[in-house]
Amino acid sequence: xxxxxxxxRYLIKTRGQQVxxxxxxxxxxxxxxxxxxxxxxxxxxxxxxxxxxxRNKGNFPGRFSGRQFSNSRSExxxxxxxxxxxxxxLCASSFLFGLAGEDEQFFGPGTRLTVL
Amino acid sequence: QKEVEQNSxxxxxxxxxxxxxxxxxxxxxxxxxxxxxxYSGKSPELIMFIYSNGDKEDGRFTAxxxxxxxYVSLLIRDSQPSDSATYxxxxxxxxxxxxxxxxxxxxxx
Numbered sequence: 558x559x560x561x562x563x564x565x566r567y568l569i570k571t572r573g574q575q576v577x578x579x580x581x582x583x584x585x586x587x588x589x590x591x592x593x594x595x596x597x598x599x600x601x602x603x604x605x606x607x608x609x610x611x612r613n614k615g616n617f618p619g620r621f622s623g624r625q626f627s628n629s630r631s632e633x634x635x636x637x638x639x640x641x642x643x644x645x646x647l648c649a650s651s652f653l654f655g656l657a658g659e660d661e662q663f664f665g666p667g668t669r670l671t672v673l
Numbered sequence: 674q675k676e677v678e679q680n681s682x683x684x685x686x687x688x689x690x691x692x693x694x695x696x697x698x699x700x701x702x703x704x705x706x707x708x709x710x711x712y713s714g715k716s717p718e719l720i721m722f723i724y725s726n727g728d729k730e731d732g733r734f735t736a737x738x739x740x741x742x743x744y745v746s747l748l749i750r751d752s753q754p755s756d757s758a759t760y761x762x763x764x765x766x767x768x769x770x771x772x773x774x775x776x777x778x779x780x781x782x
Contacts (some may be wrong), residue, residue: 590770599774600717600761613768647716660705660765664716 559584561650561665569671575636578668582629582650589631590662591623594645603646606631635670643672676700677764679773687781692749694776696762699743706738706745707763710756711775717761720747752780 562581570576582589591603602615606625623633629650635642646669649662678697686692694708705724709717723729723736723745735748745764749756759775 592772600772602770602772605768607768660707660722661719662770664718667716 561648561663563646563648563665563668565668566666567669567671569673570638571673572638572640574638575634576638576670577632577634578646578648578670580631580633580648580650580665582631582648583663586650586652586663587629588651588662589625589629590649590651591631591633592647592649593617594647594667595643600647603633638672640672643670645669676771677762677773679760679762679776681774682777683779684776685779685781686752688752688754690752692752692756692778692780694747694749694760694762694778696745696747696773697743698745698762698764698771700764700766700771701740701743703740703743703764703766705765706736707761707765707770708734708736708745708747709761709763709772711759711761713758720760749778754780754782756780 564579588607590605592600594600604614604623605612609625620636625631645667647667649664651662676699707722708720710720711717721731721736723738729736733750737746757780759777761775762773764771
């Protein structure tokens with residue numbers, strides 16, 4: 558079974574631009590979560606989608622948004638990029654995360670975003 | 674108070690010894706507790722999770738949970754150089770999961 562895939566793997570943008578990152582979960586998984594990882598703040602939860610609905614959102618500004626498609630693939634968008642948005646963006650997929658005791662999440666390789 | 678706290682390390686342990694990693698959390702309603710391993714430049718991978726008080730063993734790894742003390746630990750027996758990584762503790766309540774910043778573990782050959 559193929560793992561979680563993320564595209565692109567590396568991205569360089571300038572301040573003020575916007576960016577869209579993509580995540581394809583493991584086949585059959587319906588939950589996709591997005592995280593931002595930086596050396597200073599560690600791994601921080603952005604949002605989670607389940608069956609095309611955003612179930613939960615972390616404490617990030619509205620510049621960070623996402624969506625999930627009917628095939629469970631997910632995208633996240635960051636508008637008006639700031640230098641502080643430079644980070645590794647990880648997505649994780651799960652079959653039924655947080656429901657019926659299902660807890661296992663599988664992480665993708667991440668997208669390394671650099672904002673200049 | 675931070676929601677999930679871990680000592681950042683580095684924790685240096687001789688090869689073959691037991692490595693003990695600790696994590697405390699603030700939300701008493703937390704339901705599930707996780708340990709992830711993350712090698713430098715790689716994404717986190719789940720080692721194990723635990724729901725109930727007590728110990729849970731999987732190979733060389735043992736997770737210990739004490740909900741009264743809001744404390745979860747990971748023991749790694751017979752530590753190997755390949756265990757050198759950052760270990761992330763995570764805590765879930767409902768559909769929200771919070772990660773600690775991780776402990777860097779270094780196994781000395």
